[in-house]
Amino acid sequence: MRKVELKGITKSYDGKQDVLKAIDVTVEPGEFFVLVGPSGCGKSTMLRMIAGLESITSGELALDGKRANALTPSERDLSMVFQNYALYPHLSVEQNITFGLHVKKVSKREQKERCKEVCGMLGLTDYMKRKPRELSGGQRQRVALARAVVTQAPLCLMDEPLSNLDAKLRAKMRSEIRQLQRKLGLTMIYVTHDQTEAMTMADRMMILSDGDVQQIGRPLDVYNNPANTFVASFIGSxxxxxxxxxxxxxxxxxxxxxxxxxxxxxxxxxxxxxxxxxxxxxxxxxxxxxxxxxxxxxxxxxxxxxxxxxxxxxxxxxxxxxxxxxxxxxxxxxxxxxxxxxxxxxxxxxxxxxxxxxxxxxxxxxxx
Amino acid sequence: MTTMQHEFTADRQVERKRAWSNWATGMLFLLPSLLLFGVFLFYPMVRTVYLSLFLTDSQGVPIVFVGWENFLNLFQSTSFQISAKATALFVLYTVPAGIVLATALAILANQKLRGIGLFRTMFSATMGMSVAASSVIWMFLFNPSIGLFNRILAALNISGVQWLLDPQYALLSVSIATIWMNTGFAFLILLGGLQNIDQSLYESARIAGVSESCKLRKITLPMLSPTLFFVTTVSLINAFQTFGQIDLLTKGGPMESTNVIVYSIYKDAFINYNVGSASAQAVLLFVTVLVVTVLQFKIGERKVHYQ
Incomplete structure (x- = not known):
C-alpha cells in the first residue's frame, strides 16, 4: 500500500506549451485509481512521470509523504504494466517474470518460489518454459501482470493494459485485475481511454482532457453529476x-x-x-x-x-x-x-x- | 450424365489454359533478372567449373582435359598454401574486429543527444567512399616517411614501421584499412537494428533497476542478434572476396604475405595466363564461402532470437 500525492504537477516538453497543467491529486493507499481521457490528453505522460520515466517540469510528487521528484524509477519501488506488455521475446515466461529480481537482492531460490506462486495465481503454471511468441494475447497480458506482481512493489502502474485484447477477454481481465488488486492490497494507478473500464474498475477516477483535470470522483458520482459537458459526453455509453x-x-x-x-x-x-x-x-x-x-x-x-x-x-x-x-x-x-x-x-x-x-x-x- | 462429364472436361480445359497463361505471365516478369543472372552469373560459374578441369592456352581456351590435376597441383603448391593462410588470417583480423567496432559505434550513436546526427553521418561516411579513394588515403597514412602513423611513433620516440613493406605487418595494415572501410556499412545496418528495439523493454528494465551492462547483455545484444547475424554473414563473404585494397596497397606482396585468394586468382588468370589454375582456385573459394555460410546458418542461427 502506498500513498501517491501530486502537487501542482506540470509537464512541458518545449518549455512553452504545457502538456499537463498543474495537476493536484492524492491517491490513497490501497485505492484503485483510474486516469481516463481521450488519446493525447496527457494521461500516459502523467503515469510515466509517476513512474519516473519522464521528468517532472514543475510541482511535487510525493510517495508516502516523501518527495520523490528526483528518484530513479527503481528507487520508487513500483511496478508497471505496459500497453504492449514489454515482454522480452528471447526469454521464457519464467525468465521474463523473474527478470531484474536479482537487483532487489532476491535469492535464486526465492525467485523460483515467488515465480511459481504468481504463476499459480494467474494460471500460467503450464506455460513457464514457453517463449512469449508461443502465447496468446491474453496469456501474454497475464505474464505482464505476473511480472508486476512478483516484485511485491506496493504501487502498481498500468498503461492501457487491456487495449490489445478482444472485447470478451477484456471484460474477463477487467475483473481479474480488480480481484488481484484487492487480494494483494495494491495501490493501483490505471490509465485507460475506455470509459467502461474506468466505470467498472475504479474506486475513484480522474477525467483528463488536453492536460486539464475535468473531474475527480467516484464513478457513480461522476456519472450522476458530471462537472461539465466534456465529462457528460465522455462518461457513459x-x-x-x-x-x-x-x-x-x-x-x-x-x-x-x-x-x-x-x-x-x-x-x-x-x-x-x-x-x-x-x-x-x-x-x-x-x-x-x-x-x-x-x-x-x-x-x-x-x-x-x-x-x-x-x-x-x-x-x-x-x-x-x-x-x-x-x-x-x-x-x-x-x-x-x-x-x-x-x-x-x-x-x-x-x-x-x-x-x-x-x-x-x-x-x-x-x-x- | 454425359453432358455433365462434357461440362467437366470443358472446365478442366479452361482451368489448364488459365494456369498456363499465369505461368507465362510470371515467367515474363522473371525474364529480365533471369537473363542478367544467366549472362553474368550462371554462365560464368558453369564456365569456371568447366575450365578448372582443363589445361588452357594463354587466351584461356581449354586445350587438354586434365581432371582434378589443377586441384591436386594447388594443394601441393606452397604459394597456394600461403595464399589460403593469408585469406584465413585476413578474415580473422577484419570480421570480428569490424563487427565489434561497428556495434560499439552503433550503440554510442543510438543515444538521444543533440547533434547525434553529425556522429551518425560521420560513422557511416565510409560507406559512401570507393575502395580506391579509401586506399589512397590509407596509402598516405601508412607512408613510411610522411605518413601519420610513423610520425606519431616518431613523436613517441619509437622507430618507424614499414607498414606495407614489411611482411610481418603488411597483412595487418591492409586489415586495419579494410576494417575502416567496412565499418560504415555494418554501423548503418546495426544502428537500424538498434532503433528497431522496442523502447518499452528498456523502460521496463529501468523500473526493475537493472544495470547498464545487464541491459546490454540481456536486452540489447539478444534483440540485436538477427541484425548481427546478417552483418556477420555479409562481412564474412565480403572478407573472403576482398580485392581492391590489396591491389592498390600491396599488390599481394611483400613476399606474398597479402596474396589473398582473390588476388591470387587475378594474378594467375590475368598475369600468368594460367586460367585453369585460377578457375580451380575460384571453385575452391566458392566452396569455402558456401561451407562457411552454411555452417554459420546451422550453428550461429541457433543463437539468434527472431521476434
Whole structure:
C-alpha cells in the first residue's frame, strides 16, 4: 500500500506549451485509481512521470509523504504494466517474470518460489518454459501482470493494459485485475481511454482532457453529476444527450419548439441567455397517453437483448439516443412520442460548458 | 450424365489454359533478372567449373582435359598454401574486429543527444567512399616517411614501421584499412537494428533497476542478434572476396604475405595466363564461402532470437 500525492504537477516538453497543467491529486493507499481521457490528453505522460520515466517540469510528487521528484524509477519501488506488455521475446515466461529480481537482492531460490506462486495465481503454471511468441494475447497480458506482481512493489502502474485484447477477454481481465488488486492490497494507478473500464474498475477516477483535470470522483458520482459537458459526453455509453437551449420568460426553449419550465431558483442561477441541456439516454422514455410528450422521428434502432437503443432526430442537426429496457418494437422512420424525465435534466453554461448546479429542481413535466 | 462429364472436361480445359497463361505471365516478369543472372552469373560459374578441369592456352581456351590435376597441383603448391593462410588470417583480423567496432559505434550513436546526427553521418561516411579513394588515403597514412602513423611513433620516440613493406605487418595494415572501410556499412545496418528495439523493454528494465551492462547483455545484444547475424554473414563473404585494397596497397606482396585468394586468382588468370589454375582456385573459394555460410546458418542461427 502506498500513498501517491501530486502537487501542482506540470509537464512541458518545449518549455512553452504545457502538456499537463498543474495537476493536484492524492491517491490513497490501497485505492484503485483510474486516469481516463481521450488519446493525447496527457494521461500516459502523467503515469510515466509517476513512474519516473519522464521528468517532472514543475510541482511535487510525493510517495508516502516523501518527495520523490528526483528518484530513479527503481528507487520508487513500483511496478508497471505496459500497453504492449514489454515482454522480452528471447526469454521464457519464467525468465521474463523473474527478470531484474536479482537487483532487489532476491535469492535464486526465492525467485523460483515467488515465480511459481504468481504463476499459480494467474494460471500460467503450464506455460513457464514457453517463449512469449508461443502465447496468446491474453496469456501474454497475464505474464505482464505476473511480472508486476512478483516484485511485491506496493504501487502498481498500468498503461492501457487491456487495449490489445478482444472485447470478451477484456471484460474477463477487467475483473481479474480488480480481484488481484484487492487480494494483494495494491495501490493501483490505471490509465485507460475506455470509459467502461474506468466505470467498472475504479474506486475513484480522474477525467483528463488536453492536460486539464475535468473531474475527480467516484464513478457513480461522476456519472450522476458530471462537472461539465466534456465529462457528460465522455462518461457513459451511449453518452449524455446535449442540446443548446435558451431562456425565454420562465421556460427553457431548445431547438425553437421544445420547452421545459424552470423554477425561480433555477432561473436565477441561469440568468438570461443560453445554456446547454443534457439528458442521459435512460431518462428518455416513450410517453404514455396521459403524459405530455413530443413527437420525434426514429432514425435507427439497436436491439441489444436486454435493452434497446433508439436514435432519433432532434432538431435540425442533432441526433439523440434513448435507452429503453427490454426489446422494443419501434421501427426506423416511425414517429414516436417521447417524454423526458426532468428530474434528471442537467444544465451546463453555454460558454464554458460547466455544470450549473440546481439543488432539487422539482419542475413539472416537459410540455410540448 | 454425359453432358455433365462434357461440362467437366470443358472446365478442366479452361482451368489448364488459365494456369498456363499465369505461368507465362510470371515467367515474363522473371525474364529480365533471369537473363542478367544467366549472362553474368550462371554462365560464368558453369564456365569456371568447366575450365578448372582443363589445361588452357594463354587466351584461356581449354586445350587438354586434365581432371582434378589443377586441384591436386594447388594443394601441393606452397604459394597456394600461403595464399589460403593469408585469406584465413585476413578474415580473422577484419570480421570480428569490424563487427565489434561497428556495434560499439552503433550503440554510442543510438543515444538521444543533440547533434547525434553529425556522429551518425560521420560513422557511416565510409560507406559512401570507393575502395580506391579509401586506399589512397590509407596509402598516405601508412607512408613510411610522411605518413601519420610513423610520425606519431616518431613523436613517441619509437622507430618507424614499414607498414606495407614489411611482411610481418603488411597483412595487418591492409586489415586495419579494410576494417575502416567496412565499418560504415555494418554501423548503418546495426544502428537500424538498434532503433528497431522496442523502447518499452528498456523502460521496463529501468523500473526493475537493472544495470547498464545487464541491459546490454540481456536486452540489447539478444534483440540485436538477427541484425548481427546478417552483418556477420555479409562481412564474412565480403572478407573472403576482398580485392581492391590489396591491389592498390600491396599488390599481394611483400613476399606474398597479402596474396589473398582473390588476388591470387587475378594474378594467375590475368598475369600468368594460367586460367585453369585460377578457375580451380575460384571453385575452391566458392566452396569455402558456401561451407562457411552454411555452417554459420546451422550453428550461429541457433543463437539468434527472431521476434
Amino acid at each position: 451511449p453518452p449524455m444527450n446535449l442540446i443548446d437551449a435558451e431562456m425565454k420568460d420562465s421556460v427553457l426553449v431548445a431547438d425553437g419548439h421544445w420547452m421545459t419550465p424552470v423554477t425561480a431558483a433555477m432561473k436565477q442561477k441561469i440568468g438570461s441567455g443560453r445554456v446547454t441541456l443534457g439528458v442521459r439516454p435512460e431518462h428518455i422514455s416513450l410517453a404514455k397517453d396521459s403524459e405530455p410528450g413530443f413527437l420525434v422521428q426514429v432514425a435507427n434502432v439497436e436491439v441489444l437483448g436486454t435493452e434497446t437503443l433508439v436514435t432519433f432526430d432532434f432538431g435540425e442537426a442533432t441526433q439523440w439516443i434513448a435507452k429503453w429496457p427490454g426489446q422494443s418494437s419501434v421501427q426506423p422512420g416511425e414517429q414516436i412520442r417521447i417524454c423526458v424525465d426532468d428530474r434528471h435534466l442537467a444544465l451546463f453554461s453555454a460558454e464554458k460548458g460547466e455544470r450549473i448546479v440546481c439543488e432539487a429542481a422539482p419542475v413539472k413535466k416537459v410540455s410540448l
